[in-house]
Amino acid sequence: MKDAVSIERPAVSAYTVPADAPEADGTFAWDATTIVVVEITAGDATGTGWTYAPASTAALVDEQLGPVVTGLDALDIPAAHDALTKAVRNTGRPAAACAISAVDIALWDLKARLVELPLVRLLGAARDEVPVYGSGGFTTYHDTHLAAQLNGWVHGQHIPRVKIKVGEGRGRAAARDVSRVRTARHVIGPRAELYVDADGGYTRKQAVRVGRALAEHGVGWFEEPVASDDLRGLALVRDALACDVAAGEYGHDLPYFARMIPSVDCLQVDATRCGGLTEWLRAAALAQAHGLEVSAHCAPHAHAAVAACVPNLRHIEWFHDHVRIESMFFAGALDPTGGVVRPDGGIGHGLELRTGDVEEFRVA
Numbered sequence: 001m002k003d004a005v006s007i008e009r010p011a012v013s014a015y016t017v018p019a020d021a022p023e024a025d026g027t028f029a030w031d032a033t034t035i036v037v038v039e040i041t042a043g044d045a046t047g048t049g050w051t052y053a054p055a056s057t058a059a060l061v062d063e064q065l066g067p068v069v070t071g072l073d074a075l076d077i078p079a080a081h082d083a084l085t086k087a088v089r090n091t092g093r094p095a096a097a098c099a100i101s102a103v104d105i106a107l108w109d110l111k112a113r114l115v116e117l118p119l120v121r122l123l124g125a126a127r128d129e130v131p132v133y134g135s136g137g138f139t140t141y142h143d144t145h146l147a148a149q150l151n152g153w154v155h156g157q158h159i160p161r162v163k164i165k166v167g168e169g170r171g172r173a174a175a176r177d178v179s180r181v182r183t184a185r186h187v188i189g190p191r192a193e194l195y196v197d198a199d200g201g202y203t204r205k206q207a208v209r210v211g212r213a214l215a216e217h218g219v220g221w222f223e224e225p226v227a228s229d230d231l232r233g234l235a236l237v238r239d240a241l242a243c244d245v246a247a248g249e250y251g252h253d254l255p256y257f258a259r260m261i262p263s264v265d266c267l268q269v270d271a272t273r274c275g276g277l278t279e280w281l282r283a284a285a286l287a288q289a290h291g292l293e294v295s296a297h298c299a300p301h302a303h304a305a306v307a308a309c310v311p312n313l314r315h316i317e318w319f320h321d322h323v324r325i326e327s328m329f330f331a332g333a334l335d336p337t338g339g340v341v342r343p344d345g346g347i348g349h350g351l352e353l354r355t356g357d358v359e360e361f362r363v364a
Contacts, residue, residue: 004073005043005114007080010066010103012038014055014364017325021145023138026167026201033321034363035329036061037353038102040110042074047110048330048353051272052299052322053098055364060099064088069103074114077107081278097252097273104276105302109348119305119349123281126311129340130304133195136320137164137184139173146180147187149320154188159318159339161193163221166210167201174206178213185217195221202226204233211241219243223268234263248283249273249297257283261290266314270297277306288312301326301351304334304343316341326351329358 016034023030036057037050051057068087069080081104088096112119134153137146146164153159164184166177177196185194196219202210207225214222220243226233228247238245244265251257251274261267267287271280280303284294288311296303296316300323303316318336327333330351334341343350 004075007069007072007074007107007110008041009070010038010040010061010106012036012058012061012066012102013362014058015329015358015361016055016363017328017361019321020324021138022140023321024140024168025138025165025197026199027170028199029140033325035325036098036102036364037329038106039353040069040074040103040106042110043114045110045113047106047108047113047348048351049102049105049107049109049276050299050302051098051102051105053272057099057102058364060091060096061103064091064096065099065103069107074107074110077104077111077278080104080107081276085275094252097275101272101274101276101279104278105271105349108277112348116347118344118347120308120343123277123306123309125308127308127313128344129342130307130313131161131315131340132159132300132318132336133161133163133193133315134159134320134336135163135197135298135317137162137180139165139168139180143180143183146183150184150187153318154192157337157339159336160191161195161315161339162188163195163197163223163317165199166196166214167198169201171198171202171206174202174210177210181214181217181219190218193221194219195223197223198225200224200227200230204230204236207233207237208240211237211243215242221246221266223247224249228260231259231263238263238265246295251283254279254282254286257286261287261292264292267292267294268297269294270299271302271306272299273297280306281310284310284312298322299326300341301330301334301349304341305349308343329354
């Protein structure tokens with residue numbers, strides 16, 4: 001173990017990357033995604049973290065969080081995380097959670113590099129392989145586009161589980177939702193697992209009706225059938241359907257997940273939103289105490305190592321937008337062929353920022 005080293009002032013940048021096609025889910029549409037990257041140096045090592053959030057998040061990191069961690073011991077992440085949390089009292093934890101997350105992920109990468117270990121070894125592995133599921137299938141895709149994406153995952157990369165978006169137009173296109181699920185099942189065949197994500201687009205009873213129709217096509221995972229803040233509605237849908245109901249991606253702190261747990265079959269946790277790897281591990285432990293598995297939401301390369309370190313993991317989301325961006329921005333991207341990734345390459349999380357290659361997308 002190396003001697004304690006002080007954290008230098010973090011560097012932060014933001015990049016906006018256009019989508020490769022128009023994208024939408026049940027309640028939102030977008031044509032670009034912004035990634036905010038934090039780099040933290042201590043001694044002769046630099047750790048990198050990131051979040052997907054507005055470019056203004058970079059200013060929050062620079063103005064409020066950077067000064068807080070500067071000079072702290074890079075090996076004492078719990079102390080740094082506590083300081084970050086206290087620093088945003090007046091800003092509000094929900095508004096600052098993505099910024100805290102990016103800093104915390106960078107701190108864990110930094111610590112692993114200082115002690116010259118893969119992050120998964122620093123945390124302590126519970127498994128060698130992390131299951132993934134292909135995620136995309138946006139409501140803006142026509143059937144040919146949808147089929148090509150699903151084919152690429154299931155028959156190209158041999159990922160045996162996939163998810164598509166439903167709830168189009170806030171539930172006003174339920175017939176097309178069912179039709180697209182039918183198409184998806186035809187493309188992937190009878191053996192692959194099929195998931196759907198309504199992004200809160202349905203009302204309670206509508207979600208039950210649609211869920212029963214989707215059961216005919218073997219849908220086993222129904223994500224956010226109603227708004228994630230409607231905990232009673234989530235529980236109602238969960239109890240009415242045979243498929244698993246999942247939610248939690250908007251969780252920003254541990255109390256949020258404590259409230260969510262009684263309403264879902266699987267708890268989703270996003271390290272780029274909840275407060276980083278520190279809070280992700282706490283949420284996973286909380287879920288395990290209640291007999292639930294966790295699934296990592298989006299940002300697959302931010303989750304691969306930490307996901308390998310909890311016994312109650314179900315899988316991580318191989319989300320189309322973030323896979324594309326992380327492959328562009330970082331050397332060392334993982335290969336999901338076979339439906340799993342192995343986060344044991346190199347020290348830290350194993351990724352290196354391609355600074356010069358992505359400068360054209362920089363916005364802050």
